[in-house]
Amino acid sequence: MATSYFGHDEWEAVAPGLKSLDDARWLRSHILGAFEMAELATTPAERAAWLTFVVVGAGPTGVELTGQIATLAHRILPRDFHDIATRDARVVLVDAGPSVLPTFPEKLRRRAAADLRGWGIEVRTDTAAADIDAAGIELRDPDGGVERIATRTICWAAGVKAAPLAATLAAASGAATDRLGRLLVQPDLTLPGHPEVFAIGDMAAIDALPGVAQVAMQQGRHVAGTVTARLTGRDAPPPFRYKDKGTMATIGPRKAVVDAYGLRIGGLLGSLMWAFIHVMYLIGWGNRVITMLRWLIQLTTQNRSQRLVDVQHAASWSAETSADRVGGR
DSSP: OEEOOTTOGGGGGTSOOOOSHHHHHHHHHHHHHHHHHHHHOSSHHHHHHHTEEEEEOOSHHHHHHHHHHHHIIIIISGGGOSSSOGGGOEEEEEOSSSSSSTTSOHHHHHHHHHHHHHTTOEEEOSOEEEEEETTEEEEEOTTSOEEEEEOSEEEEOSOEEOOHHHHHHHHHHOOOBOTTSOEEOOTTSEETTEEEEEOOGGGEEOTTOOSOHHHHHHHHHHHHHHHHHHHHTOOOOOOOOOOOOEEEEEEETTEEEEEETTEEEOHHHHHHHHHHHHHHTSSSHHHHHHHHHHHHHHHHHOOOOOOOOOHHHHHHHHHHHHHHHHTTO
16 A cells, blocks of 8 residues: 545645655654654754654554653653653644544544543644644644644654556556556456456455445455466365454553454553454464563563664754754754
């Protein structure tokens, strides 16, 4: 999937999405660097802007991201800074819809919102992004009022669209696409008129299924079975049918919401179930044991060692700080 800005592609430069490992590394550097820049700030307004984090989109990605930022600010970083109180960081979660985690049952949506607010996160539903620039974001409420928040960190988790390859395949094959640009595939996940071409995961639209990992994994197994059947001369498997195993979202340490296997739970029990399911889907017992040990260390020590700021971020912030001081700001 690629990030959709609903017609405002100019926002991408200042409100990056989170769709790849490179995106995650960039965002980690930016968030950690924001605390560093706050400590170097020379005015209260500048410091407040660096310590304000706005996440647009209250689906699982947005909820988990705001929870992680709050965890950093409240539990991980306080001992590392002397001139700022990282616990004073302002974390804002924004969504144009009426609730967080809209695909979850109402009880879990309410539980997630309460847990987020318990972390000090501002949950702003029924609120849309009106404008975004390098110095902040403007939010429009249901009554049409506009509020500006000064911030140097805006994360976009609101919209998705198919990767550009989908449009290329559609043009070459004549296949139709949905509003997200995904290819409308046949029941066997092939392109219409092209049984030799399969489309799965984020590029395929079938039965209004969401672009999540479970869908892609099951489609991958189905396509593998179809290809194997063709190569061995066996009958093709039946049309693809998705088996919904549920949805989960982690909110912070010891807090998660889970709607899976007929269970709807939150809090510590939800967090334990979230961890167990994630570990069981890892490949190999070695990876599972190592992951569990790392989580146990983080849980007991409240410490995370992966706090790297890449050279590109460090250089850009250094240049910006120098320019601000030369300009007298």
